[in-house]
Amino acid sequence: MPVIKTENISKKFGELKAVDEVNLGVEKGSLFGLLGPNGSGKTTMIKMLTGQIKPSSGSAKVLGIDPVKEGIRVREVVGIIPEQETPPSFLTSGEYLSFVAKIRKIDGIEEKSDWWFDYLDFADKKDVLCKDLSRGTRQKLMFAQAFLHDPEIALIDEPLINLDPVMQRKVKKFLKDYVESGNTVFLSTHILEIAEEICTDFAILHKGRLLHTGKTDELKEKGMHLDDFFMELVERS
Amino acid sequence: MFTLFTSMFKEEWRMHSTLFGNLNFALFPVLIFAIAFMGVFILPLITTVMDTVLLSIVVHAQFILLGIMVGSFGILGKEVMNRRFGQASLIAYSARSLPVSEQMVFLNFVVKDILYYFILWVLPFGLGFLAASPFLGINLYYPMLLLLTLSIAFLMGLCTIFLLSAIYSRSKPALFAVLAILLAGFLGSSILYSPGTVLSAVLLPVSIFDSFTYSGLLLSLGAIAVFFTLSILFFTSADTGSEKHYRNLLDSVSQRLGFLQDNTLVAKDFIDLYRSGIGIGQTIFSFLLPLGLIWLVLSFLREFLTQNNILFTIAVVTGVIASTMYTWVTEFDSISAYYFLPLNISSIIRAKTGTFTVLQVVPVVFIIAVGLLSDAAASIPNAVVLCLSVSFFELALMIRMCGLEPGTMIYNVRVFLKYILITGPVILVLLGLTFISPYLAYISVILFIPAWYLIKSGFKKWDNSDYAGF
Ligand SMILES: Nc1ncnc2c1ncn2[C@@H]1O[C@H](COP(=O)(O)OP(=O)(O)O)[C@@H](O)[C@H]1O
Ligand SMILES: [Mg+2]
Numbered sequence: 001m002p003v004i005k006t007e008n009i010s011k012k013f014g015e016l017k018a019v020d021e022v023n024l025g026v027e028k029g030s031l032f033g034l035l036g037p038n039g040s041g042k043t044t045m046i047k048m049l050t051g052q053i054k055p056s057s058g059s060a061k062v063l064g065i066d067p068v069k070e071g072i073r074v075r076e077v078v079g080i081i082p083e084q085e086t087p088p089s090f091l092t093s094g095e096y097l098s099f100v101a102k103i104r105k106i107d108g109i110e111e112k113s114d115w116w117f118d119y120l121d122f123a124d125k126k127d128v129l130c131k132d133l134s135r136g137t138r139q140k141l142m143f144a145q146a147f148l149h150d151p152e153i154a155l156i157d158e159p160l161i162n163l164d165p166v167m168q169r170k171v172k173k174f175l176k177d178y179v180e181s182g183n184t185v186f187l188s189t190h191i192l193e194i195a196e197e198i199c200t201d202f203a204i205l206h207k208g209r210l211l212h213t214g215k216t217d218e219l220k221e222k223g224m225h226l227d228d229f230f231m232e233l234v235e236r237s
Numbered sequence: 238m239f240t241l242f243t244s245m246f247k248e249e250w251r252m253h254s255t256l257f258g259n260l261n262f263a264l265f266p267v268l269i270f271a272i273a274f275m276g277v278f279i280l281p282l283i284t285t286v287m288d289t290v291l292l293s294i295v296v297h298a299q300f301i302l303l304g305i306m307v308g309s310f311g312i313l314g315k316e317v318m319n320r321r322f323g324q325a326s327l328i329a330y331s332a333r334s335l336p337v338s339e340q341m342v343f344l345n346f347v348v349k350d351i352l353y354y355f356i357l358w359v360l361p362f363g364l365g366f367l368a369a370s371p372f373l374g375i376n377l378y379y380p381m382l383l384l385l386t387l388s389i390a391f392l393m394g395l396c397t398i399f400l401l402s403a404i405y406s407r408s409k410p411a412l413f414a415v416l417a418i419l420l421a422g423f424l425g426s427s428i429l430y431s432p433g434t435v436l437s438a439v440l441l442p443v444s445i446f447d448s449f450t451y452s453g454l455l456l457s458l459g460a461i462a463v464f465f466t467l468s469i470l471f472f473t474s475a476d477t478g479s480e481k482h483y484r485n486l487l488d489s490v491s492q493r494l495g496f497l498q499d500n501t502l503v504a505k506d507f508i509d510l511y512r513s514g515i516g517i518g519q520t521i522f523s524f525l526l527p528l529g530l531i532w533l534v535l536s537f538l539r540e541f542l543t544q545n546n547i548l549f550t551i552a553v554v555t556g557v558i559a560s561t562m563y564t565w566v567t568e569f570d571s572i573s574a575y576y577f578l579p580l581n582i583s584s585i586i587r588a589k590t591g592t593f594t595v596l597q598v599v600p601v602v603f604i605i606a607v608g609l610l611s612d613a614a615a616s617i618p619n620a621v622v623l624c625l626s627v628s629f630f631e632l633a634l635m636i637r638m639c640g641l642e643p644g645t646m647i648y649n650v651r652v653f654l655k656y657i658l659i660t661g662p663v664i665l666v667l668l669g670l671t672f673i674s675p676y677l678a679y680i681s682v683i684l685f686i687p688a689w690y691l692i693k694s695g696f697k698k699w700d701n702s703d704y705a706g707f
């Protein structure tokens with residue numbers, strides 16, 4: 001049963017069709033990669049799925065909830081990493097996690113945030129203001145923030161671009177384990193190697209249109225590489 | 238360098254015009270032009286109740302005020318650059334990766350802002366007056382001179398505040414020392430000289446307009462240049478020092494605000510205001526200084542107005558200026574840092590209203606101080622009620638019309654027109670009532686009724702539209 005489903009979902013900004021009649025289904029327990037060049041509509045898609053902006057037409061369901069009517073409920077149950085890693089400037093990273101916990105009404109935040117500071121190795125930045133953090137550290141913080149409440153689904157927008165290889169590996173492992181225990185990840189990225197390595201399913205978006213959906217394993221069986229496949233599709237369209 | 242400047246300028250323009258359409262924004266200077274143009278035709282009417290010197294003081298004071306409002310770059314400096322450019326668009330941000338010093342980037346940013354506001358406000362106002370003058374047979378010398386002196390007024394207000402805020406960003410005690418010296422100088426000279434002389438020194442452009450001299454012009458331009466250069470030199474980027482560690486305040490502050498529904502968000506706002514220095518900075522630069530100037534100007538009307546009238550006028554103006562505290566708490570917060578959490582836009586606005594309400598302590602204290610200092614203690618309660626009613630009514634208007642973007646949306650011609658067409662009459666009626674009897678000031682509480690409806694409908698309106706996320 002799909003936990004995320006869209007029907008002919010579209011978003012127009014004036015004349016521009018940022019997302020154009022997209023039909024997607026994401027199965028429970030999958031690590032779903034939404035792939036596409038810059039400006040292809042990935043971020044717009046995530047924002048519509050989480051009720052942050054409203055589709056111009058079409059509809060979506062996330063865990064059976066309509067994000068247009070009940071955006072808040074969707075954002076309660078899912079975890080989100082937004083595209084820009086901008087936690088509030090004048091809170092420390094520790095305070096930011098506790099801020100998120102208060103809004104999400106999560107108990108035992110001390111332990112949970114300590115676990116994250118430890119896991120992503122930035123405990124020394126706990127008392128530093130977010131505005132003084134490096135981009136990589138901000139991204140770690142935004143990552144931790146999204147998983148504090150153990151959501152069933154996480155929608156994460158380009159979560160790895162500022163991380164060093166060691167951290168990337170840790171994060172990738174976390175995501176794999178996370179879906180293995182029955183959760184779902186909806187990952188948007190333009191870095192195809194990452195998608196090829198960790199995603200179970202993928203969809204290719206180009207200029208707002210869905211060009212292809214499939215399983216990463218099927219591609220591997222055919223002996224194809226994701227980037228060749230991607231280039232071919234994008235060039236053909 | 239010039240490319241950096243033009244791209245910043247274009248970026249600012251694009252931000253405003255994409256937010257509400259090219260036309261609605263491009264018409265803004267046209268509207269200011271039209272207001273000035275039409276204003277000239279009622280000049281003969283105004284001068285029957287107010288002599289021209291006074292009128293000139295009021296008009297120039299307004300442009301000094303405008304300068305003051307625009308000019309606190311120093312404290313906000315980088316924060317504003319980040320807010321306004323950092324996330325959505327990246328010129329100021331990426332400039333850091335160019336072979337350009339931070340001071341240069343900042344200089345470009347400031348000059349761009351000055352020119353931008355000059356084109357939006359000062360120039361069209363001056364031109365409107367110029368265009369209307371032939372119809373009334375006014376010698377063209379006067380509107381030309383006015384354009385010059387208004388520009389000077391704007392720049393003087395701006396550069397003074399810029400300098401003070403740059404000092405503030407370096408060292409807070411230094412600022413208080415400078416302010417103390419200024420105040421002492423002001424009080425000292427008002428004992429030695431007549432109030433008129435003191436005022437003409439503070440309002441130099443007025444005296445230049447009154448009787449033009451090249452020395453006066455040179456003096457004011459020189460002051461502007463010196464202030465400006467010093468400010469740029471004083472500006473240092475905020476994070477040159479080593480990494481600082483802070484104690485966790487969020488838990489204790491939000492606990493203390495537990496009586497509020499949105500205590501977490503409000504606590505976050507106060508921590509922002511406190512740690513960034515914007516809270517105290519804005520209170521001084523965007524609240525106390527402009528109101529001090531207005532008080533000064535009003536005290537010259539003592540021949541025409543009673544102490545009570547002056548207090549009530551200040552109460553109304555304070556209400557309007559206090560309502561702009563809503564822009565402090567919205568402009569300097571990156572809402573995109575948390576609006577992906579389970580929050581409605583309306584709950585964020587409601588939290589901002591909570592922060593705003595707590596901040597209203599500042600105008601209340603100010604009104605009480607003015608009342609006590611000007612021997613109008615008996616009218617203080619009336620004045621406080623009047624001030625708060627106006628402030629909350631204006632807040633409600635802003636919420637309804639601008640949502641979380643009051644600083645930007647005001648340049649939408651339709652929003653601006655509605656704002657002044659509603660605010661103007663309300664203020665005039667209230668002032669008229671208080672001039673009849675001080676007790677009528679209490680009638681202003683009626684404003685809480687439309688305010689409540691405006692806020693409620695504003696919540697609905699903004700929940701139903703996409704958050705642009707600037
Ligand atoms: N708020 C907005 N207003 C206007 N255009 C937008 C807005 N948000 C996104 N776009 C445009 O929509 C298209 C898709 O953007 P986005 O979803 O951010 O792409 P991606 O995340 O794949 O890089 C781009 O052309 C972008 O410029
Ligand atoms: Mg994107």
